[in-house]
Amino acid sequence: MLNFFQLIIIYAGIYALMAIGQNCITGNTGMLSLCHAGFFCIGSYSTAIICKVVGLPFWFSLPVAAIVSGFVGFLIGVPTLRLKGDYLCIATLGLGEIIKNIATNVNPVGMMAVPRAELFGYQFSSRNKFTFILLVWFFVLIAYLLFRQLAHSRLGRAMTAVREDEVAAQANGINVTKYKIGAFILGAAVGGTAGCFATAYTLTVQPGSYTFMVSVMVLCMVVLGGMGNLAGVILGAFIIEFISYFPQLVGLSSVIPAQASQIIYGLVLVIMMICRPQGILGRDRYRYGDGRKTRRSAAVKKEA
Amino acid sequence: MRILETESVSRVFGGVVAVNKVDFHVEQGLVNGLIGPNGAGKTTLFNQITGMDHPTSGRIIFDGKDITRLPAWKISRLGIARTFQNIRLYNDLTVIENVMMGLHFKVGSDPFKGRFVQAVKSYFNAGKENRELYSKALEWLEFFELAPLKDEFARNLPYGNQRELEIARAMASEPKVLFLDEPAAGMNPSETAHLMYIISRIRELGVTVVLIEHDMKLVMNVCDNITVLSFGQKIAEGTPDEIKSDPLVIEAYLGREEE
Numbered sequence: 001m002l003n004f005f006q007l008i009i010i011y012a013g014i015y016a017l018m019a020i021g022q023n024c025i026t027g028n029t030g031m032l033s034l035c036h037a038g039f040f041c042i043g044s045y046s047t048a049i050i051c052k053v054v055g056l057p058f059w060f061s062l063p064v065a066a067i068v069s070g071f072v073g074f075l076i077g078v079p080t081l082r083l084k085g086d087y088l089c090i091a092t093l094g095l096g097e098i099i100k101n102i103a104t105n106v107n108p109v110g111m112m113a114v115p116r117a118e119l120f121g122y123q124f125s126s127r128n129k130f131t132f133i134l135l136v137w138f139f140v141l142i143a144y145l146l147f148r149q150l151a152h153s154r155l156g157r158a159m160t161a162v163r164e165d166e167v168a169a170q171a172n173g174i175n176v177t178k179y180k181i182g183a184f185i186l187g188a189a190v191g192g193t194a195g196c197f198a199t200a201y202t203l204t205v206q207p208g209s210y211t212f213m214v215s216v217m218v219l220c221m222v223v224l225g226g227m228g229n230l231a232g233v234i235l236g237a238f239i240i241e242f243i244s245y246f247p248q249l250v251g252l253s254s255v256i257p258a259q260a261s262q263i264i265y266g267l268v269l270v271i272m273m274i275c276r277p278q279g280i281l282g283r284d285r286y287r288y289g290d291g292r293k294t295r296r297s298a299a300v301k302k303e304a
Numbered sequence: 305m306r307i308l309e310t311e312s313v314s315r316v317f318g319g320v321v322a323v324n325k326v327d328f329h330v331e332q333g334l335v336n337g338l339i340g341p342n343g344a345g346k347t348t349l350f351n352q353i354t355g356m357d358h359p360t361s362g363r364i365i366f367d368g369k370d371i372t373r374l375p376a377w378k379i380s381r382l383g384i385a386r387t388f389q390n391i392r393l394y395n396d397l398t399v400i401e402n403v404m405m406g407l408h409f410k411v412g413s414d415p416f417k418g419r420f421v422q423a424v425k426s427y428f429n430a431g432k433e434n435r436e437l438y439s440k441a442l443e444w445l446e447f448f449e450l451a452p453l454k455d456e457f458a459r460n461l462p463y464g465n466q467r468e469l470e471i472a473r474a475m476a477s478e479p480k481v482l483f484l485d486e487p488a489a490g491m492n493p494s495e496t497a498h499l500m501y502i503i504s505r506i507r508e509l510g511v512t513v514v515l516i517e518h519d520m521k522l523v524m525n526v527c528d529n530i531t532v533l534s535f536g537q538k539i540a541e542g543t544p545d546e547i548k549s550d551p552l553v554i555e556a557y558l559g560r561e562e563e
Contacts (some may be wrong), residue, residue: 158408
């Protein structure tokens with residue numbers, strides 16, 4: 001049982017990384033994209049190829065996966081980001097499927113026995129789940145801090161402006177195309193690193209697993225937790241992972257088919273859209289100037 | 305002095321000639337009115353100038369520079385700010401965040417550093433930069449008497465304040481020319497009077513204003529010179545008094561008398 005909870009926490013961490021990437025694209029910049037499974041696939045293959053075929057350590061594959069996914073995000077972004085809303089969604093869905101299909105055709109059997117990630121001689125294996133949790137969540141924390149800083153900077157605000165009103169953003173001197181492509185590259189890069197950890201954990205890569213459903217799941221996490229709220233999307237990742245492992249957790253996996261979780265995602269989304277469209281935690285509210293100053297001056301007073 | 309000039313600008317949508325060889329010019333430091341009946345092409349001309357759309361033919365010169373084909377975000381960086389006929393605020397952001405967005409390119413425009421370096425800098429210096437932007441934005445809100453509403457969401461503001469906020473956001477970028485597209489539309493008389501006061505204060509700051517408006521009382525009161533468009537063509541220009549008595553303008557607005 002404990003083992004199983006640990007498994008859920010590991011997968012929640014991996015998906016939280018994906019959701020952070022998706023949040024950058026959908027939550028901050030307002031682009032409805034459905035190709036995160038594709039970036040996940042690229043990240044997984046990068047690790048598998050670098051560790052197994054090239055023979056370099058796992059740590060080397062992390063930046064490579066981020067750069068390669070980011071570059072693919074750029075390639076996907078440039079032609080599709082002129083599209084809006086539903087059209088963008090369909091176009092990115094198609095491109096995500098193309099990535100999956102290329103992988104399936106080039107490497108139909110997948111890759112097995114990828115070497116384990118190592119740190120100072122310690123091997124991260126799926127048998128010792130606890131250290132793996134630390135590894136994954138350490139990177140979730142880093143991604144969280146980096147993207148929180150982004151959201152609260154001038155650059156992040158420009159992304160928000162693009163989400164709120166593209167025309168007004170242009171009138172305020174914001175290069176809309178640049179910010180859209182930038183958000184797509186960043187989102188894709190984080191999605192790629194999530195793929196690295198998935199490979200490091202399972203030590204196999206299976207091209208059939210990067211389906212459209214993965215992208216939908218990630219989007220669900222973002223919508224559920226609260227678009228544009230990083231803590232929210234991480235919470236969303238937890239909830240969705242918990243739902244998807246619920247049948248096994250309560251020992252009813254023989255009664256409840258695996259596809260049932262998809263029905264539950266759908267239900268959760270419908271209920272959320274009706275009752276709380278802004279997500280569980282809603283939008284992230286950052287208080288500029290005043291709020292910080294008062295907090296700081298309060299702290300100073302305490303010291304005095 | 306003419307700060308902005310259009311040289312026979314035309315914009316054709318399919319078979320419709322929305323703007324037809326218009327020579328429009330803006331005098332520096334004055335309030336320039338642009339009036340005309342509905343569908344005369346006023347907003348279309350605004351869109352050509354601010355880069356939201358590009359002319360089919362003709363040239364637009366701003367401050368001695370050809371800006372005809374520049375994208376909107378570059379034009380606004382040169383010092384042309386605008387508001388919109390149907391208010392375009394960042395509804396899910398607070399009032400002060402809206403104004404901070406107007407200041408977006410005011411920071412990080414150090415000509416000695418590359419764009420990328422500036423982006424990295426503003427990423428790591430976000431806290432300091434935010435405080436600077438915040439205090440600047442607050443000054444603008446005080447100028448427009450919106451400071452008490454600073455933490456309110458833009459969408460929750462009353463209509464008149466939303467209009468003012470849009471002007472505040474445009475003014476935050478310290479433009480050379482401010483384009484106002486029907487700022488008084490839907491306002492009640494007291495709100496319009498306040499708007500008149502705001503426009504006169506903007507003029508005092510030395511900012512050139514271009515105003516599209518249907519409210520003739522407002523136009524005749526605040527404008528120094530007026531250009532009249534009708535069916536995409538310029539039919540008259542001059543001081544408010546000249547425009548009031550121009551037979552072509554009266555015809556365009558009221559129609560011709562049957563003989």
